[in-house]
Structure formats: structure tokens, C-alpha cells
Amino acid sequence: MEKLTYRSDAFRREHCVKNGIDPAEHCCLDMAWFISKPIEWDSQGANPVVMWISSWDEYRIEISHAGNAATRIYFCPWCGARLPQSKHSDWHERLNALGFNDPGEQDIPMEFTTDKWWRHGA
Ligand SMILES: [Zn+2]
Structure with missing residues (x-):
């Protein structure tokens, strides 16, 4: 069984800011947290949960074990907000x-x- 760690909102906000992500510029703290490259689970390794391509304002889910590829997502998996139009x-x-x-x-x-x-x- 994987050990899940609980992170407070304050901790997650601070982590985002330290990693150059302003939570106020994204739909919710969950999204901001996951694009700020957290290590949430010990077994996660270096794999991101969700990527944000800042220059295009695109949110993507990485396709594991398939090289450098990711599929674009249109809604936040956590709060359901429609994500911005790609630039x-x-x-x-x-x-x-x-x-x-x-x-x-x-x-x-x-x-x-x-x-x-x-x-x-x-
Ligand atoms: Zn959201």
C-alpha cells in the first residue's frame, strides 16, 4: 500500500510560489499544486502529474513510456473549470x-x- 502524505493548503501554496507558479493565475490550488512539480507520492519519481506549458497556456497530461509526448486537457480534473484557450x-x-x-x-x-x-x- 502506498503511503499518502497530507499537505496543507499553506504548504502547497508556498511550494507553488517557490517553483514559480502563482496559484491565483490558475483555476484552483489543486491544479497549481500539481503543475508546480510536487513529489506527492514516494513512488512517483520524476513523473509529473500534469504539465503546464506556460508559453502556450496549455495544460497537458504526460503519456508515460512513450517518449516526449503529452495530450492536452480542456477541463481541470480537480475543480472542473474550463481551461484557457491555447495560445x-x-x-x-x-x-x-x-x-x-x-x-x-x-x-x-x-x-x-x-x-x-x-x-x-x-
Ligand atoms: Zn481547477
């Missing part, structure tokens, strides 16, 4: 306009590697 297309359009025709493989401006470009209007 993936806008990200490509903005970078194409800046002359990057293959941004996944090119050395793009730093603000486009995080949520900075869409949150603060880079």
Missing part, C-alpha cells in the same frame, strides 16, 4: 511575424519560452 497558434503567428519560420528549432527571444509574452504583452 499555441498566436505564439507561432507572433514568432513568424518576427522572422522565425521554425520557432521550435530556433533560438527564439527569451520571453517566448515562458508565459511572459502573452501575460505582459511582450
Whole structure:
């Protein structure tokens, strides 16, 4: 039987902030906690529960043992909120306009590697 550990909301909030996740910018504390790369279970290892791609504002569930792949989710598994519209297309359009025709493989401006470009209007 796996040992489950209980974490208080205060502990989880502090963990989020330490890992660069502001819980107020996500639908609920559960989501913020799980995208902030917590080790919730001893057997979890380095596997994330849910990933957040900040530069595209996309939430994804990793597909285990299948290389670097993840499937996008549209609703929060914990609170049921509809997740934001992906900014993936806008990200490509903005970078194409800046002359990057293959941004996944090119050395793009730093603000486009995080949520900075869409949150603060880079
Ligand atoms: Zn939620």
C-alpha cells in the first residue's frame, strides 16, 4: 500500500510560489499544486502529474513510456473549470511575424519560452 502524505493548503501554496507558479493565475490550488512539480507520492519519481506549458497556456497530461509526448486537457480534473484557450497558434503567428519560420528549432527571444509574452504583452 502506498503511503499518502497530507499537505496543507499553506504548504502547497508556498511550494507553488517557490517553483514559480502563482496559484491565483490558475483555476484552483489543486491544479497549481500539481503543475508546480510536487513529489506527492514516494513512488512517483520524476513523473509529473500534469504539465503546464506556460508559453502556450496549455495544460497537458504526460503519456508515460512513450517518449516526449503529452495530450492536452480542456477541463481541470480537480475543480472542473474550463481551461484557457491555447495560445499555441498566436505564439507561432507572433514568432513568424518576427522572422522565425521554425520557432521550435530556433533560438527564439527569451520571453517566448515562458508565459511572459502573452501575460505582459511582450
Ligand atoms: Zn481547477
